[in-house]
Amino acid sequence: MISKMTKKSHSNSLWGGRFSEPVDDFVQRFTASVSFDKRLYHHDIEGSIAHAHMLAEVGVLTPEEKNTICSGLQAIREEIEAGKFDWHVSLEDVHMNIESRLISLIGEVGKKLHTARSRNDQIATDIRLYLRDELDTLLQLKTDVLNALADLAEKHTDTIMPGYTHLQAAQPVTFGHHMMAWFEMLLRDRNRLLDCRARLNVMPLGSAALAGTTFPIDRKITARLLSFDGISENSLDAVSDRDFAIEFCAVASITISHMSRWAEELVLWSSTQFGFIDLPDRFCTGSSIMPQKKNPDVPELIRGKAGRITGNLVSMLTLMKSQPLAYNKDNQEDKEPLFDSIDTMKDVLCAMASMLPHVTPNKDKMYAAAQQGFGTATDLADYLVRKGLPFRDAHSIVGQAVACAIHENKALDQLTLAELQKFSAKIHQDVFDVLSLEGSVSARNHFGATAPEQVQLAITRGRERLQK
Amino acid sequence: MISKMTKKSHSNSLWGGRFSEPVDDFVQRFTASVSFDKRLYHHDIEGSIAHAHMLAEVGVLTPEEKNTICSGLQAIREEIEAGKFDWHVSLEDVHMNIESRLISLIGEVGKKLHTARSRNDQIATDIRLYLRDELDTLLQLKTDVLNALADLAEKHTDTIMPGYTHLQAAQPVTFGHHMMAWFEMLLRDRNRLLDCRARLNVMPLGSAALAGTTFPIDRKITARLLSFDGISENSLDAVSDRDFAIEFCAVASITISHMSRWAEELVLWSSTQFGFIDLPDRFCTGSSIMPQKKNPDVPELIRGKAGRITGNLVSMLTLMKSQPLAYNKDNQEDKEPLFDSIDTMKDVLCAMASMLPHVTPNKDKMYAAAQQGFGTATDLADYLVRKGLPFRDAHSIVGQAVACAIHENKALDQLTLAELQKFSAKIHQDVFDVLSLEGSVSARNHFGATAPEQVQLAITRGRERLQK
C-alpha cells in the first residue's frame, strides 16, 4: 500500500549538506510545493530582480554580477512563459527551481543571489506581490459588475415587482431598487478589498529567515522597486503571519455570501412559478434526459461556489490556529486555498458581469405578482395613521380587512368602499390612490426608499461613489 | 416526546389580527428571541427616543406625544436596569416587550411610536448601535494589550532567546523583538476593527419593513441623534444584510488566530522542557489529583477560544448563504454567534492585558537554549560570503561544519579555529565574534530586524502608530 521508497541517487544540492540519507520519492512529493507554487514564478523573479538591484546598490553584488543575474532571471522567465522550463519536484518549490536553473545558466555568480534573504521572506513577498495583482483584477471585475448593476437598475427605476420578506410578498418595490440593493452589497465588498489591499502592500523582504540579516541591506530600495507602500516592522511577524491572506479569504467569503443570495434570487425568478426573468440560453444548460429543460446553471454554480470559498477560509483559519512562531512547514498549505478563492472569485465575478446585462425582467409577471399578496396593506395602515389612528390600531384594523379580503378571494383594492368602511369610518374614496402599486411605490419617496425618483438618485450617487 | 401544545388564551396582540389560532407554547418559545435579544434593550430605547424626536420634528408626532413617549421609554429603561421589568416570551422580542410595556405605561399614544418604522429596520439599527459600543470597548482593550506588549518588549530589547522555525532553534533573537511580533499582529487586528467600525456606522432606520415608508421622515435627524456617520442607501439592503456583523466575526477570527499562536507559545514556554517564562499563579490552576501541577489555564483557554470564534464566523456565513432578499426569519439566528464572539473577545483581551505585565522571562534558560542548536550557523555562512564565497557554497560548507560539530557534540563556537579551518581556509580568528549570540543579534541591525537598537526603534514607532 505504501509508496515504494526508491532512493534518490543524490540528495538535494541546495540544503542537503548535513543529511546522510536522501529524501525518498513519496516524501519528496508529499513535501514539495512546486506543483502549485510555480504559478508564483513571475512574482518570484520580479522579487529576485529587485533584490539583486538592491544588493548591488549596497555593494554586496558588483554591477556586473547584478546584470548577469538579472539577465539570467529574465531568460528564465522567458523559458517558463514559452513552456520550455523543466520543473523538478526534487527541487521542492518555485524558488529552488528557478535558483537552480539560474546557477546552471549563469554559473557561480548565480549562487550569490540568495545572499541576505531566505525562502521564508521570499515566499512571503511572492504571495503578496501575486495577491496584489490578483486583487487589482478582482477590483476591476467588481467595478464591471457594479456598472452592470447600475445600468440594469437604471433601465428599471419604475418597473414594479413584489418586495419579499420571508419569501412572502410584502410591499411593492421597483426592480431598479432591488438591483441597487445588490449594488450596495458589492460596493461594500469592494471597499473591503481595498482595505485588504492597503494592508497587504507591505514588504516582508529583508526579514530573511526570521531575524533579519547581517548584510547591510537597504529595504527601502527594494520596496520602491516593487511598488510596496511600506516595509514590515518585525521580521518574525513578517515571515510567519498570513493574516493578509486570511483577510482576503474572509472578504471573498462575504462577497460570495452576497452573491449566493443574488444567485438564489436568479434561480427563483427564473423558475416557472415566479417567471420574473429570462436568462439567456448561454447561461443555461439542458438535460441529458429531459429535452424540455433549460437550467439556470450559472446562477446555481455561483450559489454553490459559496461552499468552496467558505471552506477555504476555514482551511486558512484552522491552519494558523496555535502555530508557534516563526515559519513552520504547515504554512505551505496556505497557498492552495488562497489560489482557489482567487480563481473562484474571478470566475464568479466574470460570470455575473457577463450575465447581468442580459437579464431580462418580465414586467408583466412581476406586476401581476405584486398585485397578489396584499402588498399595499401597509399603505392602508399608514393612510389610517394619517387620518389620526395610532399605528398599532391601524395595523390591527388592516389585519381584519386583509382577513376579510382573503375570505372573499379579492385583492384589497377590489373591496368596495363600503366594504372597507366596515373596518374604519375614516376610510374614504381617496384610499384607492394608496392601494395602487404605483401609488405605493411613489409614496416611499425618501433617501434610500423605493420610489423611482429616489432610485434614480441612488444610481447617480452610486456611480459617483464607485469613482472614488 | 413532543412538547405539549397548550393553547394560549389570546393571540399576540401586536400582529395577531389575521390569525385564527394561537401560536402554541413550544412554537412561541422556539421562535421568540427575547431570551437573547433583550441585551439590546439599551440601544433599542436609544433608537426609539431618536425616532420619536425625528417624528416630532417632521410633524408626525406632536411635541407632547414625543415627550410622553420619551419619558415612558426612559422609565422603562430604569425598570429594566433595576431588574423590575417583566420580560414575556409571548411578546417575542425586545422590541415588542418594550412597546407593549410603553402602551401599558403611557396609554394610546404609545401605539404611535411604531409609525414609519418596522421591526426590520429597528433590529438592524439596534445591532449596529450595540456593536458600535462593543467595538469601542474592544478597541480600548486592544490598546491595553498593545501597550502591555510594548512595555514588556521595552524591558527586554536585549534579552536573548532562541528564534524558532519549525520549532527548531534557528537563530537567536531578542525577547523584545518576539513581543513586538505579537504587537504587529494585534495592531493590524486593531486597524481591521477600525475599518469594520467605519463600515457599520451607517444607519438603516427609515428603511421600514423593506421599501421605506410613506411618512415624510427625515433620516438625517435620526442619524445625527444616534451619531451615525451615514445613512443606508438602499432599504432592501439595509434590512436584510448582516455583512457588518460577519465582518466583525471575521476580524475576531483573525485576532483569535493570532492569540491562539501567542497562547501556544506561552504554554510551550511555561513547560518544564522550555522553562522560558513563569506565569503568575493566579493565571494558573492546580489539579484535583496531582498536587504538584501548575497548569497554564489562561493561555490554554485562550487557545481553545479559537474554536468558538471560528465556529461563530462559520455560523454567520452559513446562515446568510443563499437567503433571498429581504428579511427572513433565519436572520434571528445572527445574534447569538455575534454576541458570543463579542463577549469572548472581551474576555480574551482582558485576560491578555492582565497577564502580560506579569509574564517574567527566565533569561538564563532562554540564553542557554539559544546556545544550543547552532543558532549562529547562518552568521558563519554570512561571514564566509563576506570573505568572498558565493552564498550557496558558504551554506554548504557551514552544513558540513555543523555536521562535524554534532558529531563532536560541541557548539559551533566550541570548535577550534583549526577545526573550523578544515572547512574553509577563509576562516580566521575574527570568526568567533560572529559566532557569539550577542554578535549575531547585534549584527541584524536594519529596519525590522532583531538588533536591540532596532527593537527599541520599533517600539517607539509602534507607540506612535498606536496613537494614530
Next chain:
Amino acid sequence: MISKMTKKSHSNSLWGGRFSEPVDDFVQRFTASVSFDKRLYHHDIEGSIAHAHMLAEVGVLTPEEKNTICSGLQAIREEIEAGKFDWHVSLEDVHMNIESRLISLIGEVGKKLHTARSRNDQIATDIRLYLRDELDTLLQLKTDVLNALADLAEKHTDTIMPGYTHLQAAQPVTFGHHMMAWFEMLLRDRNRLLDCRARLNVMPLGSAALAGTTFPIDRKITARLLSFDGISENSLDAVSDRDFAIEFCAVASITISHMSRWAEELVLWSSTQFGFIDLPDRFCTGSSIMPQKKNPDVPELIRGKAGRITGNLVSMLTLMKSQPLAYNKDNQEDKEPLFDSIDTMKDVLCAMASMLPHVTPNKDKMYAAAQQGFGTATDLADYLVRKGLPFRDAHSIVGQAVACAIHENKALDQLTLAELQKFSAKIHQDVFDVLSLEGSVSARNHFGATAPEQVQLAITRGRERLQK
C-alpha cells in the same frame, strides 16, 4: 477597562496547596466552567454513586463510608433539583461544587470519594452519560418525525406535484414520494446517531488523571452500574479525546443540512408563487408593520439553525486541532457547542414533528403546476425509444417538439397528433396516454420510483426498517 483584581480572601481549598497567591476574580470567572457544566449534575452524581459502590466492592471504602457518601450525594441531587443548591464560581466546576457540598454535608468521609479518580476521567464520564441520554431523546424525536413523514406520505401516494431539478419542473412525481425522500434522509441520520451512540457508550472512568490509578479498582463493576457497553482501553486516550462529541456534532450537521433543505422547500411551497402547501397559523407569525403577512417562521428558523450547528462542529474541530495529549484546559470549551447542538437538534426535531402532521398540500395548485413545464417530455422520448429510436435521437426530437410547443404556447399534450407527427412518424394516438401526468407517474413503476404503488411499498418497507 480591565476587571478589577480584588483578591480573594482564601485560595481554592481543593487544590490550592502549592499556590502562594489567590486567583483573582476575573481569572476565576474566565476559567470556571460551572455556569455551563452544572447541567451535568445529574450524571456527575450518578457517576459518583457508581464509583463509590465500586470503591466499596474493592475495599477502598467501607460499606458504611459508601452508604454515607451515597446518601449525601442523593441529598445534594435533591437540593439541586429543588433549586436550593448554591453554585459557587470559586469552586470552578460541577465536580468541585458537588464534592465541596458533600464534605460540608457528611464531613471527613466526603474527602474519600475522589480516591482513584480525577476530574479528567470524571468529566469524560459525565459527558458520555449525559450525551447518551440526550441521544436517546433525539432518537425518539427522529422516530416521531419519521412516523409523521410516513403518515403524511401515505395520505398522498397519488397526489401529483411537479418534481424539480434546478428548480425547473422536470417530471411529475407524487407528494408521497417526495415526503419519502425526506424519510430516507432522516432514516440514515438516525442510523448515524445509532452508530455514534455505540461508539460513545464506553466508560473512561478509571483512567484517573491520565495513567490509571494505583488503587485496586475494578472498572467492570462501575461500567455495569452505569450501563456502559465497554471500558476504554487506554487511559491517555480516554481523558483527552472528544471524538465521540465531534462525531455527534457531525451527525447533527448532516441532519440539519437535510432539514435546511426540507425547510427551504416548505418556505418555497408556502410562497404565493408556489402555493403548494398551507402551514397552520401557529407555525407562522405576523409582521409588526404589514398586517397581511403570514410568515413561515418555523421553517425559516429551522433553515437558519443550519448555521449554528455547522458552526458548532467547526468549533469542536478547531478546538482539538493539534492539541498534544493528554487533557488540556482547552477541552473545557468542548461543552457549550455540544450542548447547543443537542438543544438545537431537539428543538428542530420537535418543531418538525409538530408541524408535519399539519402540513396540508394544495392538490389543485400542485397539479396545475405539474402541467406546466413539459414534465412529460421524457415520457415522450421514452415512447419513441420503445418505438425503436435510439435514446439520443429521441431526446433530440422531443427537444424540437418542446421548442415548438413553447413557441405555440401550448403544453405537449395540447399539440395535435398531426403537429406531433411532424417530429416523428413513429408517433401515434397512443402517445397521449404517456403525455398525461397520471400516465407518467404510474409508468415509473419499479423499486424506488414514484408510481403510487411503489410509494406505498416504500412506506411499508420504511416503517419496517424503522422498527429495526
Next chain:
Amino acid sequence: MISKMTKKSHSNSLWGGRFSEPVDDFVQRFTASVSFDKRLYHHDIEGSIAHAHMLAEVGVLTPEEKNTICSGLQAIREEIEAGKFDWHVSLEDVHMNIESRLISLIGEVGKKLHTARSRNDQIATDIRLYLRDELDTLLQLKTDVLNALADLAEKHTDTIMPGYTHLQAAQPVTFGHHMMAWFEMLLRDRNRLLDCRARLNVMPLGSAALAGTTFPIDRKITARLLSFDGISENSLDAVSDRDFAIEFCAVASITISHMSRWAEELVLWSSTQFGFIDLPDRFCTGSSIMPQKKNPDVPELIRGKAGRITGNLVSMLTLMKSQPLAYNKDNQEDKEPLFDSIDTMKDVLCAMASMLPHVTPNKDKMYAAAQQGFGTATDLADYLVRKGLPFRDAHSIVGQAVACAIHENKALDQLTLAELQKFSAKIHQDVFDVLSLEGSVSARNHFGATAPEQVQLAITRGRERLQK
C-alpha cells in the same frame, strides 16, 4: 476584463435541441466539470457496462447491441488509460465525453446506452463506486498505520516517559502506552470509515433524472454486477443527496484532527528542548539559509493538512445547505472537496505508515524528563490514602511537600525521610518505592492503565480487534 465571448460554431449535440444560441467559451468552461470529474472514468465505464448488461437482460437492448456497447466502452477505457483519449470541455463532463466517443466509435447503437438512466443517477453511482474503492484503500492504509503503532508500542511497553496534562509533566507513563492512545483513536476512525462504507454501498442507478424510468428495468441485476449491498429506496433522494460524501469528509476531519495531535507531539518531541525522538532525515528537510536545520516537515505538513480537510467538510455542508430537491447544478461542486479529502487522507496515512517504524525514542532524555516535574506526587498522595488519610487531605499534604521540594530545588525522592515526615508522620521508609518512576508506572496495573503488563495486554487485544 471579461473573457472574450467567442461564439462556438455549433451547440452541444447531446442536449442542445431547444437552444437557439451557443454557450460561449467562458460559460462553457465555468460550467464544465470534465477537468475534475474525468478521474471517475473507470467507474463511469464500469457502471455503464453493468447498465448495458441489465438493459439486455430486460430486453431493452439486444444481446448484440449490449456486446457492441460493452466492447466500445472497454476500448474507450483502454484509450483513456493509454493517454490517447481527447477530453473536450465542450462535452461538459466525463459522461458525455465517453458517450460521445462511444457513438463515434460504434455508431448509432451507442445512442441507446443512455436509455433508462440520466446523468443524475449516473454521477451519483459513479461517485459511490469511486469512493468505495478509495475507502478500501484508506482502510488498508489505516490498518498499516495501526500495525505500525502496535509494533512501535510493543518495543516500548516499559520505556518510561513523562505523561503530560496541560503540557506539564503529570505522571510517568510508558511510551508504548502513549502509542496505544494513538492506536485507539485511529481504530475508532477506522470503524467510522467502515460505517460510512456500509451506508454508501447502496446503488442509486435506476433513479433516472429524479422519478425513476418508464422502462422495465431490474435494478437488482445492476446492483449485483456492481457489488452494491443494496438499492436506493427513493429516486428523489438518490439523485439529490450527498450525505455519504459529507459523512466521509466528517470522518476524515475527525481522523486528521487526531493526526494533527500526533503530529504536534512529533514536532514537540523532536525539538531540542524535548529531544524525545529522532525522526529519520528523509522525513525532514533543511533550510535554504540555516545550514544546521533539520526540520520535521512531514509531521508539520500533516498538522497543516487539518486545515484543508476541515475546510472541505465545511465546503460540503455549506454547499448542501438549503438546496431544494432534487438535483441542482450546485452539486457539481461536491467533487473537488471530496477528491481532495480522499487524496490528502491517502497521503497523510501513507506518510504516517512510512514514518512510524522509523521513529526512535530517546529513552534517556524521556526518562530524565520524567524525573523532573514531580510526576510521582500522586503516588505519594495515594500512599497516604492507603495509610488512612482521606484523599483530599493527602492531596493537600503532598501539595505542601511539592512546594517545599521546589523551594529546595530537589525532586520528591531526593527529600530525606525526615523532611518528608515533616508533612505527615504516616510516611515511612517504604515511601521511596512509590516515588520511583518504575514503581509509579507498575502500580497502575489495571485494564486501560499504563503498567507495562497492561500495555502488552492492550496491544494483544488491539491486534485482535483490528482483525475483526
